[in-house]
Amino acid sequence: MTNANMQGKVRIYDLARDLKRDNRDVMAVCQRLGIPHKSHSSTISEEEAERIRETFQRGLPPGGSKKEKIQQQGAANANKQQILEVRRPPAGYQPAIKEVPVIAAVNPPRPVVIESPSPVPTIVVSEPPTRPLVEEQPLAATASVPELVAEPAIAESPAPVLVNPEIVEAVPEEAPVPQPVARDTEAPRPAPSQPVRPAANPPADNNRREERRAAQPAQPSGRADNRRGGPVISPNRGGQNRPVAAQPTAPSPSAGRSGSGIAKKGTQARPNTGRPNGPMRRRDEREVQVSEEQPKQIVLNGNISVQDLAARMHVPTTEIIKALFMKSVMVNINQTLDQPTAELVARELGFEVQTEQTVTQTTRTEMLDLEDIESLEPRPPVVTIMGHVDHGKTSLLDAVRSARVAEGEAGGITQHIGAYQIQISGEEGERKLTFLDTPGHEAFTAMRARGAKVTDITVLVVAADDGVKPQTVEAINHAKAAGVPIVVAINKIDKPDANPDRVKQELTEYELVPEEWGGKTVMVPVSAKQKLNLDLLLENLLLVADYELDLQANPNREAKGTIIEANLDKSRGPVATALVQNGTLHLGDILVVGAIYGKVRALYDDRGNRVDSAPPSTPVQVLGLTEVPQAGDEFEVYSDEREARRIADERARKLRESRLLEQAAARSARVSLGSFSAKAKEGELKELNIILRADVQGSVEAIRASIEKLPQNKVQLRVLQAAPGEVSETDIDLAAASNAVILAFNTTFASGARQAAEQAGVDVREYDVIYKLLEDVQLAMEGLLDPELIEEPLGTAEVRQVFPVGKGQVAGCYVREGKLLRNAQMRVRRGKDVVFEGHIDSLKRFREDAKEVATGFECGVGSDKFASWQVGDLIDCFRMVTQKRTL
Numbered sequence: 001m002t003n004a005n006m007q008g009k010v011r012i013y014d015l016a017r018d019l020k021r022d023n024r025d026v027m028a029v030c031q032r033l034g035i036p037h038k039s040h041s042s043t044i045s046e047e048e049a050e051r052i053r054e055t056f057q058r059g060l061p062p063g064g065s066k067k068e069k070i071q072q073q074g075a076a077n078a079n080k081q082q083i084l085e086v087r088r089p090p091a092g093y094q095p096a097i098k099e100v101p102v103i104a105a106v107n108p109p110r111p112v113v114i115e116s117p118s119p120v121p122t123i124v125v126s127e128p129p130t131r132p133l134v135e136e137q138p139l140a141a142t143a144s145v146p147e148l149v150a151e152p153a154i155a156e157s158p159a160p161v162l163v164n165p166e167i168v169e170a171v172p173e174e175a176p177v178p179q180p181v182a183r184d185t186e187a188p189r190p191a192p193s194q195p196v197r198p199a200a201n202p203p204a205d206n207n208r209r210e211e212r213r214a215a216q217p218a219q220p221s222g223r224a225d226n227r228r229g230g231p232v233i234s235p236n237r238g239g240q241n242r243p244v245a246a247q248p249t250a251p252s253p254s255a256g257r258s259g260s261g262i263a264k265k266g267t268q269a270r271p272n273t274g275r276p277n278g279p280m281r282r283r284d285e286r287e288v289q290v291s292e293e294q295p296k297q298i299v300l301n302g303n304i305s306v307q308d309l310a311a312r313m314h315v316p317t318t319e320i321i322k323a324l325f326m327k328s329v330m331v332n333i334n335q336t337l338d339q340p341t342a343e344l345v346a347r348e349l350g351f352e353v354q355t356e357q358t359v360t361q362t363t364r365t366e367m368l369d370l371e372d373i374e375s376l377e378p379r380p381p382v383v384t385i386m387g388h389v390d391h392g393k394t395s396l397l398d399a400v401r402s403a404r405v406a407e408g409e410a411g412g413i414t415q416h417i418g419a420y421q422i423q424i425s426g427e428e429g430e431r432k433l434t435f436l437d438t439p440g441h442e443a444f445t446a447m448r449a450r451g452a453k454v455t456d457i458t459v460l461v462v463a464a465d466d467g468v469k470p471q472t473v474e475a476i477n478h479a480k481a482a483g484v485p486i487v488v489a490i491n492k493i494d495k496p497d498a499n500p501d502r503v504k505q506e507l508t509e510y511e512l513v514p515e516e517w518g519g520k521t522v523m524v525p526v527s528a529k530q531k532l533n534l535d536l537l538l539e540n541l542l543l544v545a546d547y548e549l550d551l552q553a554n555p556n557r558e559a560k561g562t563i564i565e566a567n568l569d570k571s572r573g574p575v576a577t578a579l580v581q582n583g584t585l586h587l588g589d590i591l592v593v594g595a596i597y598g599k600v601r602a603l604y605d606d607r608g609n610r611v612d613s614a615p616p617s618t619p620v621q622v623l624g625l626t627e628v629p630q631a632g633d634e635f636e637v638y639s640d641e642r643e644a645r646r647i648a649d650e651r652a653r654k655l656r657e658s659r660l661l662e663q664a665a666a667r668s669a670r671v672s673l674g675s676f677s678a679k680a681k682e683g684e685l686k687e688l689n690i691i692l693r694a695d696v697q698g699s700v701e702a703i704r705a706s707i708e709k710l711p712q713n714k715v716q717l718r719v720l721q722a723a724p725g726e727v728s729e730t731d732i733d734l735a736a737a738s739n740a741v742i743l744a745f746n747t748t749f750a751s752g753a754r755q756a757a758e759q760a761g762v763d764v765r766e767y768d769v770i771y772k773l774l775e776d777v778q779l780a781m782e783g784l785l786d787p788e789l790i791e792e793p794l795g796t797a798e799v800r801q802v803f804p805v806g807k808g809q810v811a812g813c814y815v816r817e818g819k820l821l822r823n824a825q826m827r828v829r830r831g832k833d834v835v836f837e838g839h840i841d842s843l844k845r846f847r848e849d850a851k852e853v854a855t856g857f858e859c860g861v862g863s864d865k866f867a868s869w870q871v872g873d874l875i876d877c878f879r880m881v882t883q884k885r886t887l
């Protein structure tokens, strides 16, 4: 017996230690035997301890906990973080055309721990956790170990980044609407491996694929040797039959491997992803599916020969030569094309072009590499707080932080660096939780739009006196779209009119059902103001992390992670808050963030203390970068300084080269209702993503119902979000990330949103009459909506004198109303006749050029194409603008 046996009292954790059992096993037995306790540090009597010992000695399962654990483990495994992709430094990025054999999966060395789920949480909820008792999972589920897929070819040489898996991944995540075709990476399957490429496409392609599949059965693989190398993707475009990607060659011994040879952890069965785990298809069916699901993108990176380009696009070289010939460029198959020309040809042939820059910017995946597997250790969860305005997000963040900081270190002054970490002490060590400091889903979505994935758990704050509000729903949508588990904090329970049950009831409408009602969502009533139940909330966050996520990283390697915040400090230079997601960041490390390079000169933690290192899930301020990176940028440490510098320089060069191209491409890639219409007309687009904003909930419902009634035989409509309120920057981010059009009904833009829309090239259509909105959507779906150009009158002037100037004439005018603008259009009227229509090529006040001349002033007007002015002519000045369509 240990020294914890105090006057006939025994602490539960001591008893557990003596029995070599998990605290939770012992607590489960306590519960079963009706022995009152609150947590693992509660004391019980010696008699009670004896009863527990006997229970274990009799070999009875402790409250069924072992079985439960197995079951939970099974459930948890489904959600466990998995290696999504084995990534190499992009240094060796090679747009390979080489053959890369598909290699069998490697079984992970980390077996499922059945005896005691790892990590064992130090904190035990003051009431027995209900989570472990939910959900009966088949025992077999425990066998589904995390899936690791090795591709030696990748391990040997840097991985060619051919297709942007995140794009592929992201699309279904963006849109929680179930897809007709389950992604291949979703469902575990024991069947042979699929071609290496992640087999999924933007949802917009699904219907087309379905149609193609119906129309043409499996095509023979034209280039069986090129499945990895072909960043290409379109098996059949523009009516041409192109060879499809290769069939797999090596069977995978592992269940659940992805078609790409890449198994994504964490997204497989995270709750509420909105993605169907579709039924397993027969092998041949799947192969057809995979080959047809090749995205229609090509990644270009610098100069490329005609032959190589043809191979990448899976088109005959003659097609490229012909396309260039049509543009009066003569080439032969050995000739090298510069990148702009290659892009031009690729686009001409219907491919979506990505530069390596866009790929490196958006290829964000899990941070684990294959070699980390041996050294994985639990890491703290990273939590983001979201919820409706004024529901107490900031108060909760502050309350958690101040409570913990005050406990942890007396008088500790907190610094706002974009994230902070708290510690929870227990007998079995300290547990940590990292909170991202920017509440609200704006930052969350903005990061996600850049491809960054940093949040493990979302705390959804709902005020108990106010209930579910529009931004609550938005936050739920955003968390679901990202596949991040939600823990609900029902805040302000101290208020007299607090009604937590009503909140729970309202949340059930969004598939968030509290555990106590048989659901799976943890809901904790709290008061940020009175600091009530904060510990319970934190404990539950740890439980969710343990049971649903099993978050791990390898602290013994060079650091990788994401920039959370960055700014230029006048005295300290660029300062960035980095969230380390794998490895440990040390002073003196050589860091590359995007195209920025630097040596870590100083590290500060969230309390402003200088530190020497930052392990996984730790936010830390970094000094020493040469420039200010962007929030959402990934960083990586390199052991070789020259290599790091070379990578940064190379990226900077490519960034410069591709910036203009990218901007243009981004703009043209965004869907506008007009461009959608044109593409729908050509049968290219089959799905229109919509975000709807309206003044009130009633309008939202009415419009949504009407939109959904529109005939969808040609084009499917997907409403990604429909909510009352202003068009926000988050809407723009979501639209940009999902290629959606925003319909704004009787509402305005929140500040900054209009600019964001312009920058991102997102089409926001404003309406004040429902039928116009519906008409536009329907016309766009039918491919009939052309942008409408209308005349905007600017002003009228009267010609009072005519001056000969050289061979031409200048009209001396008086502006009667409005204004005249140089370069604007004008119509010259003489009586009832229009004698000229053209541009105002010169506009002068006295002898000076003028940009515009306002009412009541005199000016000289000239046109290069008109020299027969007469006194008394009237000039109508106007400009043409595109305007939303009206009936």
Ligand SMILES: Nc1nc2c(ncn2[C@@H]2O[C@H](COP(=O)(O)OP(=O)(O)OP(=O)(O)O)[C@@H](O)[C@H]2O)c(=O)[nH]1
Pocket (backbone or CB within 6 Å): 387, 388, 389, 390, 391, 392, 393, 394, 395, 396, 439, 491, 492, 493, 494, 495, 526, 527, 528, 529, 530
């Ligand atoms: N009674 C009570 N009031 C609270 C509680 N939490 C927050 N409040 C109050 O609610 C108001 C809004 O709190 P904030 O923390 O600013 O809410 P927020 O969600 O961060 O608001 P935004 O930043 O505007 O989105 C403040 O007046 C807080 O004092 C609580 O637990 N009880």
